[in-house]
Amino acid sequence: MCPYVRSDGEWIARCIVMGFFIAPIEALPEISVTDIYFTHQRGTWMGVYAFSLAGSNYFTPVVCGFIADRQGWEWVFYWAAIFNGGTLIFLFFFQEETNYMRKTVGIVEEDSSGPSPPSERIAVIEEPDSEKNPTFQEIQATRSRTQQEGEIHSKEKSFVQKLSLWSSSPTATAGPTMFQRALRSLKYLSWPVIFYAGFSYGSGLIWFNITNATASVILSGPTYNFSSSMVGLSYLSCCVGVIVGSLISGRLSDWLTIKLASRNGGFMEAEHRLWPFVICVVVIPSASILWGVGASYSISWVGLVFAMGMLAMTTTMGVSLSVNYLIDSYHDISTDALVTVILVRNTMSFAVSYGITPWVNHLGIRNCFISTAFVGMAASSVFLFMIWFGKRLRARSAAKYWKLVEADHNANAHR
Structure with a gap:
């Protein structure tokens, strides 16, 4: 569709359609990570996800630059369509839906006066005849009984059955409707921790968006005179930055979280995830000034490419740390909360993408990126506020949080 767009209306329609079909990749991978890995492992695997997400975005311009040079810009979209078509075929035949709705029993809760935040509690469904707080041995005995009775086992599907686009499960749960979930996602905008997660995600993304929007203008301009393929090759530095950022927000984040939890008497607080943002407070303004001010004074292209890589690193950290903080909190x-995060992030991304052209035109490259540096530093520093007040904000929302969790569990229990 993209090569045939001839008007603003067609372009907007194309963006709406593409956004609708791309939306699932914005939430499903993150949720899969939380379902598979424990808290102390999520940083590492969320870092892998952030590496895949951001790395693919930054490696694509490397390839697209050569395609545009050799075959014309239209083929950038043709090859994307061919690749997506091949991916669709592969996923249809080899990606099985493995979701299993397990019947759970008992309820285990900590005393509300304990030090753990709401997200640290273990919540399970209570059977009608069970005691209010079953012991660990009772829960184990119940699990053993259900295994012996075969309640959690099911017959393996054939290959043809695995290809089904729609399947039902005897243990499928009843929960909120799609409309109710959408309404919830809008209500979560009033939850400070969830809104901050979206804000920090967007803050990590928009500063590179500004650099990305000016990369072709600067690097292909009179001073540097890069061809399309050379502009694309400059994004290899971003790929290196993504690797560094995924390691910092992945393995290092997990290690730091464990260390801070041990110093906190063995209790892990969600805010422990936020400390690596200290790096962003320093790197974002430094890299922005190096890019914008450096370009205005015609410094070596090496400095500009280095600045791109550093900003790509902070983007990757913003993805991983923000999503991990949200999941550890709620x-x-x-x-549903991830939808809210994505809504905030995309709104910020749209606003900056829409405003970058008049911003540069009115202030010039030099002053634009000086202002970007200080705004970016201020936005990144908000994590300090959450370090100090995040737990209190989560405690205030605990009643609403557990009410929603209980409502969902009750709906499932009466299935």
Whole structure:
């Protein structure tokens, strides 16, 4: 569709259609990570996800630059369509839906006066005849009984059955409707922790968006005179930055979280995830000034490419740390809350993409990126506020959080 767009209306329609079909990749991978890995492992695997997400975005211009040079810009979209078509065929035949709705029993809760935030509690469904707080041995005995009775086993599907686009499960749960979930996602905008997660995600993304929007203008301009393929090759530095950022927000984040939890008497607080943002507070303004001010004074292209890589690193950290903080804070509602995070992030991304052209035109490259540096530093520093007040904000929302979790569990129990 893209090569045939001839008007603003067609372009907007194309963006709406593409946004509708791309939306699932914005939430499903993150939720899959939370379902598979433990808290102390999520940083590492969320870092892998951030590496895949951001790395693919930054490696694509490397390839697209050569395609545009050799075959014309239209083929950038033709090859994307061919690749997506091949991916669709592969996923249809080899990606099985493995979701299993397990019947759970008992309820285990900590004393509300304990030090753990709401997200640290273990919540399970209570059977009608069970005691209010079953012991660990009782829960184990119940699990053993259900295994012996075969309640959690099911017959393996054939290959043809695995290809089904729609399947039902005897243990499928009843929960909120699609409309109710959408309404919830809008209500979560009033939850400070969820809104901050979207804000920090967007803050990590928009500063590179500004650099990305001016990369072709600067690098292909009179001073540097890069061809399309050379502009694309400059994004290899971003790929290196993504690797560094995924390591910092992945393995290093997990290690730091464990260390801070041990110093906190063995209790892990969601805010422990936020400390690596200290790097962003320093790197974002430094890289922005190096890019914008450096370009205005015609410094070596090496400095500009280095600045691109550093900003790509902070973008990757913003993805991983923000999503991890949200999930550690509100694990049981993280699916709907992620939609809120993405809504905030995309709104910020749209606003900056829409405003960058007049911003540069009115201030010039030099002053534009000086202002970007200080705004970026201020936005990144908000994590300090959450370090100090995040737990209190989560405690205030605990009642609403557990009410939503209980409502979902009750709906499932009466299935």
